[in-house]
Amino acid sequence: MAPLATPARWLRRHLVVIAGLGTLGYLLLPNVVVTVFSFNKPNGRFNYQWQHFSTDAWTHPCGVADLCGSLSLSLRIAVWATLGATALGTAIAFALARHRFRARSSVSTLIFLPMAMPEVVMAASLATLFLNMGISFGFWTILIAHITFCLSFVVTAVKARVMSMDPRLEQAAQDLYASPLQTFLRVTLPIAAPGIAAGALLSFALSFDDFIITNFNAGSSVTFPMYVWGAAQRGTPVQINVIGTAMFATAVLCVLAGQLVGRRRKRS
Amino acid sequence: MTTTAPAGTSGTDVRLTGISKTYGSFTAVHPLDLTVPAGSFFALLGASGCGKTTTLRMIAGLEEPSTGTVELAGRNVTGLPAYKRPVNTVFQSYALFPHLDIYENVAFGLRRRGIKSVKKQVDEMLELVQLGDLARRRPQQLSGGQQQRVAVARALINHPQVLLLDEPLGALDLKLRRQMQLELKRIQHEVGITFIHVTHDQEEAMTMADTVAVMNAGRIEQLGAPADLYETPRTTFVANFLGTSNLITADVLDTSGDDILLRASHTKLALPATRCTASARTGEKLLVGIRPEKITLTHADDAGSVPDGRNRITGRITESSFTGVSTQYLVDSPAASGLSVYEQNIERDSRLVPGAEVVLHWNPGHSFGLDAAQNIEAGTDVEAEGAG
Amino acid sequence: MTLTTTTGEPAVSDGATARRKKLVPYWLLIPGILWLLVFFAAPLVYQASTSLQTGSLEEGFKLTWHFGTYADALGEYYPQFLRSIGYATAATVLCLLLGYPLAYLIAFRAGRWRNLLMVLVIAPFFTSFLIRTLAWKTILSDGGIVVSTLGSLHVLGLTDALGLTEGHRVLATPLAVVCGLTYNFLPFMILPLYSSLERIDSRLHEAAGDLYARPLTTFRKVTFPLSMPGVVAGTLLTFIPAAGDYINAELLGSTDQKMIGNVIQSQFLRVLDYPTAAALSFILMAAILALVTLYIRKSGTEELV
Numbered sequence: 001m002a003p004l005a006t007p008a009r010w011l012r013r014h015l016v017v018i019a020g021l022g023t024l025g026y027l028l029l030p031n032v033v034v035t036v037f038s039f040n041k042p043n044g045r046f047n048y049q050w051q052h053f054s055t056d057a058w059t060h061p062c063g064v065a066d067l068c069g070s071l072s073l074s075l076r077i078a079v080w081a082t083l084g085a086t087a088l089g090t091a092i093a094f095a096l097a098r099h100r101f102r103a104r105s106s107v108s109t110l111i112f113l114p115m116a117m118p119e120v121v122m123a124a125s126l127a128t129l130f131l132n133m134g135i136s137f138g139f140w141t142i143l144i145a146h147i148t149f150c151l152s153f154v155v156t157a158v159k160a161r162v163m164s165m166d167p168r169l170e171q172a173a174q175d176l177y178a179s180p181l182q183t184f185l186r187v188t189l190p191i192a193a194p195g196i197a198a199g200a201l202l203s204f205a206l207s208f209d210d211f212i213i214t215n216f217n218a219g220s221s222v223t224f225p226m227y228v229w230g231a232a233q234r235g236t237p238v239q240i241n242v243i244g245t246a247m248f249a250t251a252v253l254c255v256l257a258g259q260l261v262g263r264r265r266k267r268s
Numbered sequence: 269m270t271t272t273a274p275a276g277t278s279g280t281d282v283r284l285t286g287i288s289k290t291y292g293s294f295t296a297v298h299p300l301d302l303t304v305p306a307g308s309f310f311a312l313l314g315a316s317g318c319g320k321t322t323t324l325r326m327i328a329g330l331e332e333p334s335t336g337t338v339e340l341a342g343r344n345v346t347g348l349p350a351y352k353r354p355v356n357t358v359f360q361s362y363a364l365f366p367h368l369d370i371y372e373n374v375a376f377g378l379r380r381r382g383i384k385s386v387k388k389q390v391d392e393m394l395e396l397v398q399l400g401d402l403a404r405r406r407p408q409q410l411s412g413g414q415q416q417r418v419a420v421a422r423a424l425i426n427h428p429q430v431l432l433l434d435e436p437l438g439a440l441d442l443k444l445r446r447q448m449q450l451e452l453k454r455i456q457h458e459v460g461i462t463f464i465h466v467t468h469d470q471e472e473a474m475t476m477a478d479t480v481a482v483m484n485a486g487r488i489e490q491l492g493a494p495a496d497l498y499e500t501p502r503t504t505f506v507a508n509f510l511g512t513s514n515l516i517t518a519d520v521l522d523t524s525g526d527d528i529l530l531r532a533s534h535t536k537l538a539l540p541a542t543r544c545t546a547s548a549r550t551g552e553k554l555l556v557g558i559r560p561e562k563i564t565l566t567h568a569d570d571a572g573s574v575p576d577g578r579n580r581i582t583g584r585i586t587e588s589s590f591t592g593v594s595t596q597y598l599v600d601s602p603a604a605s606g607l608s609v610y611e612q613n614i615e616r617d618s619r620l621v622p623g624a625e626v627v628l629h630w631n632p633g634h635s636f637g638l639d640a641a642q643n644i645e646a647g648t649d650v651e652a653e654g655a656g
Numbered sequence: 657m658t659l660t661t662t663t664g665e666p667a668v669s670d671g672a673t674a675r676r677k678k679l680v681p682y683w684l685l686i687p688g689i690l691w692l693l694v695f696f697a698a699p700l701v702y703q704a705s706t707s708l709q710t711g712s713l714e715e716g717f718k719l720t721w722h723f724g725t726y727a728d729a730l731g732e733y734y735p736q737f738l739r740s741i742g743y744a745t746a747a748t749v750l751c752l753l754l755g756y757p758l759a760y761l762i763a764f765r766a767g768r769w770r771n772l773l774m775v776l777v778i779a780p781f782f783t784s785f786l787i788r789t790l791a792w793k794t795i796l797s798d799g800g801i802v803v804s805t806l807g808s809l810h811v812l813g814l815t816d817a818l819g820l821t822e823g824h825r826v827l828a829t830p831l832a833v834v835c836g837l838t839y840n841f842l843p844f845m846i847l848p849l850y851s852s853l854e855r856i857d858s859r860l861h862e863a864a865g866d867l868y869a870r871p872l873t874t875f876r877k878v879t880f881p882l883s884m885p886g887v888v889a890g891t892l893l894t895f896i897p898a899a900g901d902y903i904n905a906e907l908l909g910s911t912d913q914k915m916i917g918n919v920i921q922s923q924f925l926r927v928l929d930y931p932t933a934a935a936l937s938f939i940l941m942a943a944i945l946a947l948v949t950l951y952i953r954k955s956g957t958e959e960l961v
Contacts, residue, residue, distance in 0.1 A: 020759075020761030027842060034787055034788065088691055091688055092685055092689065095680075110697070117944070122696070124937045125699035125702065126696075145695075171330050171350070172363040174330070174351045175328055175351070179351055187365060190367045205781055212903070212917075216925065225786050228784060241787065251779055251781075
C-alpha cells in the first residue's frame with residue numbers, strides 16, 4: 001500500500017467515494033425526513049414543521065377518512081395491473097426473443113414508444129379515448145391505463161432474460177424427450193422466471209406509485225398517490241408518513257430477507 | 269458420393285441417404301450418403317463451418333434436412349421431431365439445466381417419458397460416471413470435467429440407439445481432454461452403443477474413433493480407419509488436415525511397371541502404383557506425398573551411404589527446431605521448397621544445422637500419390653477453433 | 657446395459673407442424689399488440705383528431721381541421737415549453753454529475769457493500785414519490801437548516817442574483833423545482849449507468865495504467881467511453897419524464913415555475929379545453945421525439961429496447 005502522504009492525496013484517492021456517498025445521502029434524505037415526521041404532532045393541517053413527538057399516527061394508521069380506502073384501491077389495481085401486464089408482456093417478449101417473423105421492427109417500435117413518451121401525453125390521449133367512447137372513469141379505466149404503461153417494461157425485462165438464455169438448453173430438453181409444451185414448462189419458463197419476476201415487480205411498483213396517468217383517468221376514484229396529491233392541497237395527515245415509512249421498511253426487509261435466503265441456498 | 273464405413277453390419281445402424289442442408293443460397297451440407305454401423309465409435313472430423321455439426325443435428329432431429337432421409341435401425345425417422353427420436357446428444361458446452369440439480373438433470377429424460385421410479389437408474393448412472401456424491405449439486409458448482417460427465421450420463425441413461433457428441437471435450441484443458449478421451453472410450457466399450465462424435469481435433473478423432481469421416485465444405489472428403497486415413501490420404505485436404513504432409517509436384521515418366529516413375533526438377537522418384545489414388549498418365553503431373561517422420565536426413569558428405577532403392581532429394585537446411593522427442597527441419601530443394609522432416613533424437617548429427625547440404629531419402633512404399641489438379645495448400649491453414 | 661429398440665410413432669410428414677410453428681409468434685404477439693394498438697396507438701389518433709377540433713364543452717367539439725390551435729397554443733405557452741426543456745436539461749445534467757460517482761462507487765469500489773448500496777438506491781422507490789417530494793417541502797422550508805446554511809454561506813445571494821432563487825428563499829423558485837426533478841429521476845440515471853459500468857472488465861483499468869495512462873486519462877479514454885450506453889440510456893430515462901413532469905413544479909414551485917405538464921393538466925382537467933390540451937401534448941411529444949432521435953443519432957447508440 002502506498003503511504004497516505006497528505007490529506008490532499010487522501011482526498012484525491014477517495015473523491016469518488018465521497019461524491020458517491022454524498023449522492024446517496026441526497027437520495028435518502030427525504031426518506032429520513034418522512035420517517036422522522038411520522039412521529040410528529042403538527043399544529044394545524046400541514047405536517048411540514050416539527051412540533052412534538054407522538055406515536056398517535058402509528059397507533060391509528062387508518063385514523064384519517066378515505067386514506068386506507070385509497071390504499072386498498074391502489075393495491076388492488078397494482079395486483080391486477082401486474083398480472084395483466086406480465087401475462088401480455090411475457091408473451092410478446094418470448095415472441096421477440098425466440099422467433100423470427102415479419103413486422104419485427106414495427107413491433108419493437110410499438111413497444112419502445114410508450115417508454116419514450118412523457119407520461120402526461122399518454123395520460124391525456126388515453127383519457128381522450130375514454131371520453132370519446134363515453135366510457136365512465138373509475139377502476140377499469142385506471143386498470144387499463146396501468147396495464148398499458150407497464151406492458152413495455154415487462155417486455156424489456158423478460159426479453160433481456162430470454163435473450164441471454166442458451167438456446168441449446170431448449171434443444172437439450174427436446175433431445176431428452178420433452179415435447180414442445182414440456183420444454184416450455186420445464187425448462188424455458190423456470191429459467192426465464194427471474195426476468196418475469198423482475199418485470200412483475202417493476203409493474204407493481206410503477207402501478208402502485210403512478211400519479212400522472214391515474215390523475216387523468218381516475219374520474220372520482222382516489223388511489224393512494226391521488227390521496228397524497230389532494231392532501232398536499234388540503235392538509236397532510238401524519239398517517240401519510242406512517243404509510244410511506246412502513247412501505248420503505250417492508251421493502252428493505254423483503255430485499256434483505258431475499259438476500260439471506262439466496263446466500264443460504266448458495267452455501268448448502 | 270457414397271461412403272460406407274467398414275465393420276459390422278448388425279441391424280441398428282444409422283443410415284443417411286442423400287441428406288443435405290441449405291440455408292437460403294448457402295449449402296451447409298451437400299447431399300451425402302453415410303452408413304454408421306451399430307456399435308461403432310464414429311467421428312466426423314473437420315474445421316469450423318464444414319457442416320459436421322449440421323449433419324449431427326439432422327440425425328438428432330434438431331435440424332430439418334433440406335433433402336434426403338435419416339434412418340435408424342432401418343426405420344425412417346426423418347419426419348420425427350427430436351423428442352420422439354431414440355437418439356441423445358451430448359451438447360457442446362453441455363447445456364446442463366442450470367435450474368435443476370445433477371440428479372434431476374440426469375433424470376430429466378426418464379421423467380419426460382413418464383417413468384415414475386427413476387432413483388435406481390439415476391444412482392447407477394451417476395456411479396458409472398463417478399459422480400454419485402454430487403447428485404444434489406447444481407451444474408454451475410461443478411468443474412468442467414464433472415459437467416462433461418453429467419452431460420454424458422444425462423444422455424446415456426435413456427439407452428439411446430445412438431449417442432451423438434458435439435465437440436464434447438472442446439471446453440476442457442489439454443490434460444483433462446486426454447483423460448476424458450479414454451473415459452469416453454471406456455464408457456462406449458461398456459455400454460456398446462453407437463457413438464457419433466463431432467470434433468475439429470484430428471488427434472482426438474484418431475485416438476477415439478474406429479472410423480473417421482473427414483468433412484470439408486459440406487462434403488465428406490474421405491472415410492476410413494484412422495491409420496488408413498493417415499497413411500493413404502486420398503485428397504490434399506486430408507493429407508494436410510490430418511498431420512503434416514510434404515507434397516511434391518512431379519511429372520509422370522513411366523507407368524508401365526509396379527512403380528510409377530516420376531521426375532521433380534532433376535530428381536527421379538518412384539511411387540508404387542497401388543499407393544496412387546489418382547490416374548497417372550505419362551506426361552501429366554502428379555503429387556507425391558510423404559510424411560515428415562518417414563524421411564531420413566543424411567549430410568551431403570555421407571550421400572554414398574544412402575542405400576539403393578530409396579527416393580532421394582538433395583537440398584539445404586533452412587531451419588531447425590528442437591522439440592524434445594524429435595528435431596524438426598525445414599529443407600529447401602530444387603524439387604520442392606519448405607520440405608518438413610522430423611528426425612528422432614537418437615543419434616544427433618551435429619552437422620545438421622541451417623545451411624548444411626543434405627540428402628533426404630525414404631522408402632518409396634511410404635509415399636502416396638494424389639491428383640495434381642487439387643489445391644496443394646488445402647487443409648493446411650484451416651482454423652480449427654469452435655464448432656463446425 | 658441394453659438398447660431399447662424402436663419407440664414412438666412412425667415418421668410423419670411435418671409440413672403441418674412446421675406451418676403451426678411459424679404461427680406461434682403471432683399467437684404470442686396478438687393479445688399484447690392488440691392491447692397496445694387499442695389503448696396506446698388509437699388514443700394518439702383520437703388525440704390528433706381532437707387537437708384539430710373546435711367547439712365548446714356545451715355544444716360539443718367538431719373536427720374542423722383547425723390547425724390554428726397549434727399556433728395559438730404555442731404562442732401562448734411557449735415560455736412553459738422552454739422552461740420544461742430547460743429544467744429537464746438541467747435536471748438531466750445534474751443527475752449525470754451526481755449519479756456517475758455513485759454508480760462508479762457501487763461498480764468498482766464497493767466490494768462487499770455493493771448489494772447493500774444497490775438496495776439503498778432502489779429502496780426510496782418504495783415510498784410513494786409524492787410523499788418524498790412533499791418531504792422536500794420540509795427540507796427546503798424557509799426556516800429550515802438548508803436555507804439558513806445556504807443563507808449564511810451567502811450562496812443564496814449568488815443564486816438570487818442568477819435568478820435561480822428569490823428573496824433568500826428556496827421553495828417556490830426554479831432551484832427547488834430542478835432540485836426536486838433531479839431527486840425524482842436520479843435512480844433512473846444510476847441504474848443504467850451501473851449496469852454498463854459493471855460490465856467493464858476491471859483488468860482494462862490495469863491495462864490502461866500499464867500503458868502509461870494516469871487515473872484521469874484512464875477514466876476519460878477507457879471507462880467513460882465504455883459506459884456510453886449507460887449514459888445514453890440514463891439521460892433519456894431522466895430527460896423524457898422530467899420534461900413532461902408537473903408534480904415537482906406544482907408542489908415545489910410557484911406560478912412562475914409552471915411547466916408544460918402543468919398547462920396540459922389544467923387545460924384537460926380544469927379548463928376542459930380538450931383541443932388545446934391535445935395540441936400541447938402533440939407538440940411536447942414531437943419535440944421530445946425529435947430531441948431524442950437527434951441525441952441517439954449523435955451518440956450512435958441504436959439498441960435501446
